[in-house]
Amino acid sequence: xxxxxxxxIFIILLLIEGFYCLVTTYNLLRVxxxxxxxxxxVTLFIIAAGYISGNIALAQAIVITVIVIEVxxxxxxxxxxxxxxxxxxxxxxxxxxxxxx
Numbered sequence: 683x684x685x686x687x688x689x690x691i692f693i694i695l696l697l698i699e700g701f702y703c704l705v706t707t708y709n710l711l712r713v714x715x716x717x718x719x720x721x722x723x724v725t726l727f728i729i730a731a732g733y734i735s736g737n738i739a740l741a742q743a744i745v746i747t748v749i750v751i752e753v754x755x756x757x758x759x760x761x762x763x764x765x766x767x768x769x770x771x772x773x774x775x776x777x778x779x780x781x782x783x
Contacts, residue, residue, distance in 0.1 A: 686730070686733075686734070689726070689730055690730060692726070693723050693726050693727050693730065696719055696720075696722060696723035696726070697720065697723045699716075699719055700716050700717070700718075700719035700720035700723060701716070701720070702716070703715060703716025703719060704716040704717065704720070708774050708775045708776055709773050709774060709775075710763045710766060710767075710773045710774075710775060711763060711773050713775075714756070714759050714760065714763060717755075717756075717759070718752075718756065721748070721752045721755075724748065725745050725748055725749070728741050728744050728745050728748065729741050729742075729745060732744075766778070
C-alpha cells in the first residue's frame with residue numbers, strides 16, 4: 683500500500699511540473715514538453731486507478747487509446763511549431779503579436 687502512495691505522489695508531482703512548464707514559459711518547444719509531461723502523468727494515473735479498482739485490462743485499453751491520441755497531438759503541434767519557427771526564426775510566443783489575420 684505504501685508503494686501506491688509513492689506512485690500517487692509521483693503523479694501529483696508530474697502534474698505540477700507539467701502545469702508549471704506550460705504556464706511559466708514563452709518557448710513553444712517547452713510548452714510542448716510540458717504538455718507531454720501532463721499526458722504522461724494522466725497515463726500513469728489511469729494505470730494506478732485501474733490497479734486500485736481491479737480493472738487493469740480496461741485501464742490498459744484506455745492508456746493505449748490515450749497514447750495514440752497523444753502521438754497525433756504531438757505531431758500536429760510539432761508541425762505548427764516548425765511553421766512558426768520558419769516564419770519568425772524564433773520559438774518565442776511573444777513574436778506572435780506581429781501576426782495578422
